[in-house]
Amino acid sequence: TDTSQHLLVTGGCGFIGSNFVRYWLARYPQSKIVVYDKLTYAGRKENLADLWADPRLKLVVADIGDIDAVRRACQDHQIDLIVNFAAETHVDQSILGPLVFTDTNVRSTHVLLEVARELGLRLHHISTDEVYGHIRDEHQSVETDKLAPRSPYAASKAAADQLVQAYHITYGLPVTITRGANNVGPYQYPEKAVPLFSTNAILGEPIPVYSDGLQMRDYAHVHDHCTGIETVLLHGLIGEVYNVGTGHEMTNLEMVDIVLDTLGKSPALVRHVTDRAGHDRRYSMNVDKLKALGWQPRYEPREAVAEAAKWYADNRTWWEPIRSGEFREYYERQYAER
Numbered sequence: 001t002d003t004s005q006h007l008l009v010t011g012g013c014g015f016i017g018s019n020f021v022r023y024w025l026a027r028y029p030q031s032k033i034v035v036y037d038k039l040t041y042a043g044r045k046e047n048l049a050d051l052w053a054d055p056r057l058k059l060v061v062a063d064i065g066d067i068d069a070v071r072r073a074c075q076d077h078q079i080d081l082i083v084n085f086a087a088e089t090h091v092d093q094s095i096l097g098p099l100v101f102t103d104t105n106v107r108s109t110h111v112l113l114e115v116a117r118e119l120g121l122r123l124h125h126i127s128t129d130e131v132y133g134h135i136r137d138e139h140q141s142v143e144t145d146k147l148a149p150r151s152p153y154a155a156s157k158a159a160a161d162q163l164v165q166a167y168h169i170t171y172g173l174p175v176t177i178t179r180g181a182n183n184v185g186p187y188q189y190p191e192k193a194v195p196l197f198s199t200n201a202i203l204g205e206p207i208p209v210y211s212d213g214l215q216m217r218d219y220a221h222v223h224d225h226c227t228g229i230e231t232v233l234l235h236g237l238i239g240e241v242y243n244v245g246t247g248h249e250m251t252n253l254e255m256v257d258i259v260l261d262t263l264g265k266s267p268a269l270v271r272h273v274t275d276r277a278g279h280d281r282r283y284s285m286n287v288d289k290l291k292a293l294g295w296q297p298r299y300e301p302r303e304a305v306a307e308a309a310k311w312y313a314d315n316r317t318w319w320e321p322i323r324s325g326e327f328r329e330y331y332e333r334q335y336a337e338r
């Protein structure tokens with residue numbers, strides 16, 4: 001990828017996509033980006049509010065499942081590269097209403113591959129550590145491990161991941177894949193654990209921790225995910241998969257402690273609630289392959305979580321309207337019976 005290229009960033013109004021767009025435009029003045037986003041509940045134009053006036057940035061509001069709309073956007077804007085963040089992303093939502101996960105994450109990713117094949121474009125796909133499933137003992141997942149997803153979300157992401165690889169093997173499509181760890185940072189929708197716990201803590205509301213809270217996660221700052229994707233776009237080998245995380249884990253309870261500590265709130269807010277069905281106990285990735293391309297994460301997991309919690313304390317005007325709107329209904333449905 002040369003850095004004057006035109007990128008179609010799908011899901012660019014979501015959490016990681018908007019952070020990526022912000023990072024890329026600041027770093028590569030020659031580049032142009034078309035954000036292609038359906039604006040689901042998780043997609044928010046305001047995540048890029050200060051950037052829409054930039055002539056290098058355009059928004060197309062459409063579904064990645066609409067092949068004509070995707071083709072038109074790529075042709076109208078002379079796109080060289082598709083970076084696919086668009087997805088349904090919340091495991092709990094995938095348990096409440098799974099079919100849309102297959103529609104968007106599998107079928108619609110397939111649509112992007114078809115357009116890329118037709119027009120001869122490179123496609124970079126954002127996958128997740130959840131495709132490896134529950135990781136036992138001291139093992140750290142490497143890119144060649146078998147995929148063993150266990151939730152409807154993870155299974156849909158694993159299917160997409162394998163379709164992307166199949167298009168490289170079968171058609172020689174120039175693809176790359178990054179598998180990201182649990183990300184934290186600015187603009188993460190408050191259904192996810194760190195923003196949910198941070199905003200609950202700020203409001204003095206109970207913090208619902210699944211089961212014993214001893215699930216292990218690698219909390220990576222979204223900034224480091226963006227630089228990981230950048231590294232793969234610029235230096236990654238075509239057809240290859242790269243893990244992106246810190247390589248270090250902590251328990252959910254440790255994460256909660258950091259959030260409460262950072263915000264100066266009491267541990268008495270913690271409530272243990274009935275576990276998520278099929279909840280994976282541990283994710284852990286080896287990130288040596290990406291490091292071999294010269295990438296290093298800037299944040300340790302502890303700093304990443306603390307930085308994120310601080311952002312929610314400093315940016316109430318971003319999350320207050322979300323929490324008082326449609327989010328409320330989901331939250332009550334999700335936690336009422338636990």
Ligand code: NAD
Pocket residue numbers: 010011012013014015016017036037038039040041042043044062063064065084085086087088089090104108126127128129157179180181182183184188189
């Ligand atoms: P998000 O839920 O915040 O944003 C998803 C975006 O995709 C939203 O802007 C939404 O409007 C858009 N979208 C959804 N369906 C669409 C469709 N059919 N057509 C067009 N746009 C659509 O998600 P996120 O947390 O930023 O995750 C982005 C990507 O990274 C996803 O592919 C996710 O699986 C992956 N990922 C996330 C994490 C994490 O911790 N959040 C970790 C690893 C990988």
